[in-house]
Amino acid sequence: GENVEQHPSTLSVQEGDSAVIKCTYSDSASNYFPWYKQELGKRPQLIIDIRSNVGEKKDQRIAVTLNKTAKHFSLHITETQPEDSAVYFCAAPSGNTPLVFGKGTRLSVIA
Amino acid sequence: NAGVTQTPKFRILKIGQSMTLQCTQDMNHNYMYWYRQDPGMGLKLIYYSVGAGITDKGEVPNGYNVSRSTTEDFPLRLELAAPSQTSVYFCASSYSIRGRGANYGYTFGSGTRLTVV
Numbered sequence: 001g002e003n004v005e006q007h008p009s010t011l012s013v014q015e016g017d018s019a020v021i022k023c024t025y026s027d028s029a030s031n032y033f034p035w036y037k038q039e040l041g042k043r044p045q046l047i048i049d050i051r052s053n054v055g056e057k058k059d060q061r062i063a064v065t066l067n068k069t070a071k072h073f074s075l076h077i078t079e080t081q082p083e084d085s086a087v088y089f090c091a092a093p094s095g096n097t098p099l100v101f102g103k104g105t106r107l108s109v110i111a
Numbered sequence: 112n113a114g115v116t117q118t119p120k121f122r123i124l125k126i127g128q129s130m131t132l133q134c135t136q137d138m139n140h141n142y143m144y145w146y147r148q149d150p151g152m153g154l155k156l157i158y159y160s161v162g163a164g165i166t167d168k169g170e171v172p173n174g175y176n177v178s179r180s181t182t183e184d185f186p187l188r189l190e191l192a193a194p195s196q197t198s199v200y201f202c203a204s205s206y207s208i209r210g211r212g213a214n215y216g217y218t219f220g221s222g223t224r225l226t227v228v
Contacts, residue, residue, distance in 0.1 A: 032214050043201060043219040044154070089153060093214040098144055098169065103153040 002027040002094035006102025013080050014110050021105045023090035024072040033073045034099070035064060036089045044089060048075070080109045113137055117202050117220035124192040124227045132187040132223050134202030140216070142205045143185040145169075145177065147198040148222075154201065160185055192227045199224050 003026040013019050025033075034049035050057045050064045050073065057064050063076040077084055087106050091099040118133045136143065141162045146154040156169030160179040174196060176188040185204075189196060202220040 034214075034217065036217075043221050045219070046217060091217075098142075098156055098159050099214050099217060100156075101154045 001097065002030060002092055002100040004090060004092050004100050004102045006090050006105060008105060009103065010106045010108070012108045012110060015080060015082060017080055019075075019077045019080055019084070019107055019109075021075045021088055021090070021107070022072060023074070023092075023102050024070075025092040026071065027092070027094045028068075028071065030092045030094060032093055033064065033066060034091050035062075035075045036091065036101075038087045038089065038104075040086075047088075077107075080107075082109050082111050085109045115202055115204055115218050115220035117200075117223050119223060120221065121224045122226070124189075124225065126192060126194065126227060128192050129188070129190050130192070130225075132189070132200055132202075132225075134185045134187070134220060135183050136185075136202075136204040136218070137183065138204060138206070138216075138218065139182065140204035140206045140218075141182065142207060143179065144203045144205075145175070145185070145187045146201045146203065147171065148201060149198050157187065157200075189225075194227050197225060197227045 005024045031052040035047050036044035037047045038044040048059050048062050048064050050066050061078045066073040085108050087104045089104050090102040115136045144159040145157040148154050155171045157175050158177040160166045166177050179185050200223045205217045
């Protein structure tokens with residue numbers, strides 16, 4: 001089955017700087033890669049996703065890049081703000097099975 | 112359109128008690144899931160369902176049971192609660208596109224915080 005590794009586990013950045021979180025996956029057949037943001041005490045919420053037929057997708061300050069050859073995908077947050085502080089999870093499917101989630105990255109944006 | 116609704120939001124159980132966590136979705140999603148999240152940890156899949164009448168085990172199914180009699184509802188049953196089941200439980204749903212997998216539009220409920228003492 002799918003195995004998803006996420007790094008780093010914690011990340012601190014100064015407000016205005018960029019943050020990058022990386023995930024690797026094992027199943028070369030995986031074709032959908034979402035990122036979720038979870039604020040303290042809240043549910044995970046989808047912030048951006050990418051399908052395997054594209055290499056990059058942007059949504060304002062957030063972007064996701066995908067390297068299918070190397071089997072890794074990354075979340076990029078530019079011009080970070082204090083409200084970006086949260087835990088971020090990547091995920092990948094294995095065929096038609098449920099998403100497998102990474103262990104999460106706790107991002108702290110320091111004002 | 113309420114999305115995924117979970118009840119209760121909080122519950123304290125004594126060891127050995129049983130309870131059912133309720134989950135309902137109004138998006139006509141065919142796939143539904145139960146995850147647990149321990150403090151500071153990621154999401155672990157307990158059970159999932161690909162449609163009414165069909166359920167399957169996830170990574171950590173022991174101590175739990177599920178049923179899926181309708182498209183909308185996917186209750187999770189805890190029998191003989193143990194302290195190890197203290198966790199936050201999230202229900203989620205998603206839709207499938209024929210021939211393209213079933214992982215789109217994953218929507219989570221607000222969670223049930225369960226403490227077993």
